[in-house]
Amino acid sequence: MRMTVLVVRVFTDEAGSFGNELGVVLDAAGLPDELGPRLTAHLGFHETVFVDDLAHADLRIFAPTAELPLAGHPLVGVARVLADVTGRVPEVLRPRLVDPVETWQDGELTWIRANTASAPEFAFTQLDSPAEVEALSLPVPGQAPKDQFWAWIDEPAGELRARTFAEALGMGEDEATGSAALLQAQRHGRELTIRQGRGSVLHARPAPQPGWSEVGGRVVDEQERVVEL
Missing domain, CATH: 3.10.310.10 (Diaminopimelate Epimerase; Chain A, domain 1)
Known part of the structure; x- marks a missing residue:
């Protein structure tokens, strides 16, 4: 075919x-x-x-x-x-x-709004610094089947560094995980800029509807x- x-x-x-x-x-x-x-x-x-x-x-x-x-x-x-x-x-x-x-377009960013109840389950492991996130290598000791490791770059500004490992989905490291960003917005209850992987950028925020979030990017x-x- x-x-x-x-x-x-x-x-x-x-x-x-x-x-x-x-x-x-x-x-x-x-x-x-x-x-x-x-x-x-x-x-x-x-x-x-x-x-x-x-x-x-x-x-x-x-x-x-x-x-x-x-x-x-x-x-x-x-x-x-x-x-x-x-x-x-x-x-x-x-x-x-x-x-x-x-879904909608806002300037350079394409957005979606979704019910986070439908998102895959992730573990979220907070580390002390972006440098610790950078230093991770596979296999990660104690890693959950789907785990996002993260640390604040600038907490007042809502900017964080993240890396996601998802062996349960047939992946090693995922460069940019939109479903995890949806869940992070719910967890923190605020607008976030997530710098993930080698250099990807995700924007996420809670939606007006309870249990829903929005994620957007270029x-x-x-x-x-x-x-x-």
């Missing part, structure tokens, strides 16, 4: 560097579920998105091991892809396994790929 995969990087820094790569397949309604994890693993990405209905933004999110209900960087990334393809930002995205997710295009599986 031959597929065209649109590729973007999500949660880049201010210069458009770093971020998490995402593959997006349009017109995917006829593609079987088992193809999603295979394609994700083949690309070497943490997630890919199958868009089953372009007009209604119906979609499926796949990790290398399974379909995911909610994932931050795939939803932010596919919102930007759909805006580029259709000429407008969709009002909502409709992942197959969870409630619709609102998205840049990469060259599309033609894949045969």
